[in-house]
Amino acid sequence: MSNENTGESRVTEINSVNDQYNVVSEGKAKVLMPKDNEVFYNPIQQFNRDMSIQAINSWRLVYNEEKLAKLKRKNPEAVLPEKDGKIKIMEALAASGLRSLRYAKEIDGVDYILANDLSEEAVDSIKRNAEYNSIPEILLKTNQGDAIDVLYAHRPPEKQFDVIDLDPYGSAAPFIDAAVQAVKSGGLLCVTCTDMAVLASNNHPETSYAKYGGVALRTEFCHELGLRLLIHALQSSATRYQRYIVPLLSCSIDFYIRVFIRVFDSPKKAKDAVVDTGLVFYCNGCSSFYTQPFGARTLTGNKNLKYSAAHGPVVGTNCLACKTKLTIGGPCWISSIQDHGFASSMYEAVKTDPSRFFTNKRMMGMLKVISEEQDVPFHYTLSELCSAVKATCPPILKITSAILNLGFKVSTAHSCMSSLKTNAPNEIIWDIMRAYVNSIGKSAKIVENSVPYHILSVPPRSDIDFSIHPEANPDSRKIKLVRFQLNPEKNWGPKSRHRAPKRKM
Structure with a gap:
């Protein structure tokens, strides 16, 4: 099946071996899949696996460079021993x-991989598939056990892993506390969550708070908020153990979210969590949003950092633009969620070897958009902005140009089509929308004390310029990458939870 919207073709090779198994080919692996157990394999997750392989390979280069730099500080002629360059996953x-x-x-330079699962059937499958792929047991080790128990057992530094991958059915929340302790300082956590009904809506505020320590909201930026809730949960756990996190790549993909996070030991930098965490106030009337950090950080005269409670609130109970009552979301991570340099290095690696990954085109599109993405909390959508002032939607380049012409920055968000992610404050965005409405004429259907009435009752600033700015068209659009993904194929969502077949007596 092909899908021109995603730039991918579903041509996964599936051959019958015998009456019991099919062979599924993905990447360089061939896997024996039981014919009576179709939920064991989800081809839509190939993009997840492709991205993870490149992310780990790109991170490993940085990781080893840091190790070598540390050695060279003591001995400029030092080289990294081979054993120190290998990673445990x-x-x-x-x-x-x-x-x-x-x-x-x-993945290059792997010492060994520990593949763990609670299911005896799954562990048997891993062993069978490792043998079928001629992968020695010294490289791919198996373990049957509860993932939380196994992670906790690897908390001592000498037992920690360089990379830990959590890709559960549903939420990764139960595994987070153990995982942040079992990864080496500077190591990588790769975490997937598929419970988007909890993370990307306000249907279950009590559940999102119980799992992730923050309340989700139903907004146009709900998927980004889901990413920030997950990162907040990771940081909250890490801080308890005097560790801190650095997000490298945070992705909203199809029906799930996936983050690649580095974890470091540092009691000093762990204190930054109070500045990196905060609340979001959202207006359901006009889509304005405001963020409130929990703490502030200042540099003292002797160059030490001093932390204090933040002043607030940043806004009252009602939206400044349209007077609608605000809804509170979070706490969530409000600092950086992308490392643009890391995203660019991944993009270049994928671009250099286009035949390496089956989902190459989709990877390039997402990585390029992420590398362009303004690293500020949350975004607007053009449709929401125009709906709030009862106006037809102009070309998005017209609005982005107006933002750029005022000296602010703007991009799209990889998680939402027709989004506007900018460092311009709310009042600037509404001044631009007021000027746009003035240029086309106000709707006759606006009633007194409505959302558009309150927004448009304020005159716009006089220096709004809709002339197309030379930077309004991003490189990802110029080179015609697949920037946003539509449904990859029919019935593309998460499959049912795997259940082991009943054993014959």
């Missing part, structure tokens, strides 16, 4: 082992 919930198989074959 744990896949905590391995299922069939396809991800671990691909990691063994497609």
Whole structure:
């Protein structure tokens, strides 16, 4: 099946071996899948696995450069010993082992991979598939056990993993506390959550708070808020152990979110969590939003950092633009969620070897958009802005140009089409929308004390310029990458939870 919207073709090779198994080919791995157990393999997750392989390979280069730089500070002639350049990976919930198989074959410099699963059937499958792929046990080790127990058992520094991959069915929340302790300082956590009904809506505020320590909202930026809630949960856990996190890549993909986070030891930098965490106030009337950090950080005269409670609130109970009551979301991570340099390095690696990944076009599109994305909390959408002032939608380049012409920055968000992600404050955005409405004429259907009435009752500033700015058209659009993904194929969502078949007596 092909899909021109995503730039991908579903041509996963599936051949019958015998009456019991099919062979599924993905990347450099071939996996024996039971014919009576179709939920064991979800081809839509190939993009997740492709991205993870490149992310780990790109992170490993940085990781080893840091190790070498540390050695060279003591001895400029030092070289990194081979054993120190190898990484240990744990896949905590391995299922069939396809991800671990691909990691063994497609990630450079692996010492060994521990593929763990609670299911005896899954562990048998991993062993069978490792043998089928001629992967030695010294490279791909298996373990049957509860993932939380196994992670906690690897808390001592000498037992920690360089990379831990959490890709559960549903929420990763139960595994976070153990995972942030079992990864080495400077190591990488790769975390997936598929419970988007909790993370990206306000249907279950009590559940999102119980799992992630923050309340989700139903907004146009709900997927970004889901990412920030997950990162907040990771940081909250890490801080308890005097560790801090650095997000490298945070992705909203299809029906799930995926983050790549580095974890470091530092009691001093762990204190920054109070500045990096905060609340979001959202207006359901006009889509304005405001963020409130919990703490402030200042540099004292002797160059030490001093932390204090933040002043607030940043806004009252009602929206400044349209007078609608505000809804509170969070606490969530309000600092950086993307490392643009890391995203660009991944993009260049994928671009250099276009035949390496089946989902190459989609990877390039997402990575390029992320590398362009303004790293500020949350975004607007053009449709929301125009709806709030009862106006037809102009070309998005017209609005982005107006923002750029005022000296602010703007981009799209990878998580939402027709989004506007900018460092311009709310009042600037509404001044631009007021000027736009003045240029086309106000709707006759606006009633007194309505949302558009309150917004348009304020005159716009006089220096709004809608002339097309030379930077309004991003490189990702100029080179015609697949920037936003539509449904990859029919019935593309998460499959049912795997259940082991009943054993014959």
